[in-house]
Amino acid sequence: MIEALNLKKSFKVGQKQVDALCSVTQQVDEGEFFVLLGPSGSGKTTLLRCVAGLETPDEGEIIISGRTVFSRKKGIFVSPEDRQIGMVFQSYAIWPHMSVFQNVALPLTYGRQKIARSLVRDRVLEALRLVQLGEMADRPSPLLSGGQQQRVALARALAVNPRLVLMDEPLSNLDARLREEMRGQIRDLAKRLSMTVLYVTHDQVEAMVLADRIGVMSKGSIVSIGSPEELYEGPASKGVAEFFGSINWLEAEAAEGGVIKTSLGNLYVKQVIHPGQSGMIGTRPEDLEVAASSSNRDNEFEGKLVSRTFLGDQIVYAIKVSGVTLQCKTMNKERLEGHVTIRIPKDRIKFFPS
Ligand SMILES: Nc1ncnc2c1ncn2[C@@H]1O[C@H](COP(=O)(O)OP(=O)(O)OP(=O)(O)O)[C@@H](O)[C@H]1O
Ligand SMILES: [Mg+2]
Incomplete structure (x- = not known):
């Protein structure tokens, strides 16, 4: 046309x-x-x-x-x-x-x-x-x-x-x-x-x-x-x-075995990466999973709730993990307090080499 x-x-x-x-x-x-x-x-x-x-x-x-x-x-x-x-x-x-x-x-x-x-x-x-x-x-x-x-x-x-x-x-x-x-x-x-x-x-x-x-x-x-x-x-x-929408950014460096080093700790990713590459990883707030306790899976981290914002159809949490504040959006209305576990599913992590 x-x-x-x-x-x-x-x-x-x-x-x-x-x-x-x-x-x-x-x-x-x-x-x-x-x-x-x-x-x-x-x-x-x-x-x-x-x-x-x-x-x-x-x-x-x-x-x-x-x-x-x-x-x-x-x-x-x-x-x-x-x-x-x-x-x-x-x-x-x-x-x-x-x-x-x-x-x-x-x-x-x-x-x-x-x-x-x-x-x-x-x-x-x-x-x-x-x-x-x-x-x-x-x-x-x-x-x-x-x-x-x-x-x-x-x-x-x-x-x-x-x-x-x-x-x-x-x-x-x-x-x-x-x-x-x-x-x-x-x-x-x-x-x-x-x-x-x-x-x-x-x-x-x-x-x-x-x-x-x-x-x-x-x-x-x-x-x-x-x-x-x-x-x-x-x-x-x-x-x-x-x-396009909000996103959590972390400085990152690719290591061996599909692992990326970040200030949170080691993250497993699905994306093909080349050891030695550095850059940033991004995760969408709605892709982070937050729970009251650990389920012993990959890419889990202990964090502390900083704030909770109720938006009606969803809740937005700010969670501090190893000195970094992450935004997390969930539709789960379970009331969370104090220490929580967050998990970043490996297929939801996007690595952008610099
Ligand atoms: N008639 C003009 N004379 C001089 N510069 C112009 C003229 N029209 C556009 N520009 C310049 O060209 C560039 C692109 O402008 P354009 O209006 O296409 O942007 P835009 O993406 O539509 O921005 P906005 O979202 O603000 O409308 C800008 O740097 C603008 O200053
Ligand atoms: Mg215009």
Whole structure:
């Protein structure tokens, strides 16, 4: 659906050159929900704007549905209106002096994606129905809640019947509860209409909920790609592991016999390691097992409870072991106090050589 090949884009800021995209090559499949995730300034918006045609790359090629819409070499640049893309941005760009209907009708009555006047009404009402605002067509736009305005922006993007929708942090202006509700609706709608979506966020949870695949961006490159499960369970680097949820880190050195030396003591690991390598090991808080007493198995350590936080569906413990404080998450409601045993299952340890 989308193929980006060797995209490069730099900006001149005063005397300095900022490399916003450093040779990005990425494919998004038909019907896929692809999320670009990365910290501020990593190039997410720039990549999205290049696909939209709002930014001209310095080098590379962009192909949408088999049609080259940009090629530096071949001198091709298809304008944004002719790329048949729906777009939703962080600022919804809802016109306050227009009704809900007029806002959604805008791309159908002006510009290149204009359709016959007689068809506009049906198309707008259909788009509003999709986002459950069918009843609000005649309402003045300022009289809408944040979530409703967001849905108007979504309806406007859908009204042109796009095969591809680009979204840049569309939920970041909403409060937490509405954000959760809307992300579910966006995902449902995308799947129901078999849309291809390229979605930008810096929120890790949002990315995991929405994505079929996530591309993690850092400093103008896509550094890791995978399904939410793949990136969470088997991160390719320490940086990616850290980006996806909390993790306990320990300095580590590989020894003989599948053992890693850490400040806790010796740990058996499943991963293939090379004696002498040093680095860090990471374990997720939910992978640590905590119990009142020892069960005499590998990778068990004595510790002392430092704190207990009740979160309703789970409990988070801070446990001090040999001077190191580890976070441990459990659904076991058994009341633990004082001295406890923690166990780190060997297949849940990830070693990152430095
Ligand atoms: N028009 C511009 N002029 C100069 N520099 C720019 C311009 N647009 C982006 N940049 C720079 O390019 C880099 C990438 O910016 P971009 O907006 O793509 O990041 P982002 O990942 O979307 O960040 P955020 O999460 O903060 O929105 C940044 O260093 C930014 O300052
Ligand atoms: Mg951005």
